[in-house]
Amino acid sequence: MKAMGDTLDLDFEVGLVRDGSKTKTILSESLDGPTVVSVYMRNNTGSCDKQMLSLNEAYPALKKRGVNLLGVSKDTAGSHLKYADRHGIQFPLVSDPEHRFAKAIDSLIEKKMYGRTYWGPQRAAYLIDERGLLLSICEKVDPRRHGEQVESLLKALDS
Numbered sequence: 001m002k003a004m005g006d007t008l009d010l011d012f013e014v015g016l017v018r019d020g021s022k023t024k025t026i027l028s029e030s031l032d033g034p035t036v037v038s039v040y041m042r043n044n045t046g047s048c049d050k051q052m053l054s055l056n057e058a059y060p061a062l063k064k065r066g067v068n069l070l071g072v073s074k075d076t077a078g079s080h081l082k083y084a085d086r087h088g089i090q091f092p093l094v095s096d097p098e099h100r101f102a103k104a105i106d107s108l109i110e111k112k113m114y115g116r117t118y119w120g121p122q123r124a125a126y127l128i129d130e131r132g133l134l135l136s137i138c139e140k141v142d143p144r145r146h147g148e149q150v151e152s153l154l155k156a157l158d159s
Contacts, residue, residue, distance in 0.1 A: 015095030058147025
């Protein structure tokens with residue numbers, strides 16, 4: 001995994017769902033200020049839903065602090081559109097089926113499910129500035145309390 005202070009290469013195309021519409025964009029162009037990028041596995045799964053809903057509750061406080069929020073998973077932009085509508089997700093969701101963000105942050109890890117081994121992104125959150133500088137990392141996501149974790153991460157930086 002990259003370390004705090006590293007600059008990430010985020011110049012790649014992703015699908016983006018924001019305000020009820022989907023587009024394609026270069027990820028680095030979505031960073032128009034300090035941004036928390038929270039990685040989750042998949043829409044409509046227990047822990048991932050808890051993680052995104054916890055962030056959704058924290059989102060107004062993050063915006064008030066001037067911090068943007070992006071949720072990243074391998075789901076399609078169409079799936080994200082339905083998911084955001086169904087759950088009232090207020091922040092943008094990024095479609096990254098090739099795990100390009102996880103590769104950029106060097107956080108692909110070996111996983112096992114139902115006896116099958118595969119590589120996938122680590123469930124984590126990253127605070128990145130508009131230049132792609134990695135400011136902070138939340139490596140151990142507690143899905144139910146993820147919004148609180150992100151707020152604590154930001155408060156720690158203020159100290």
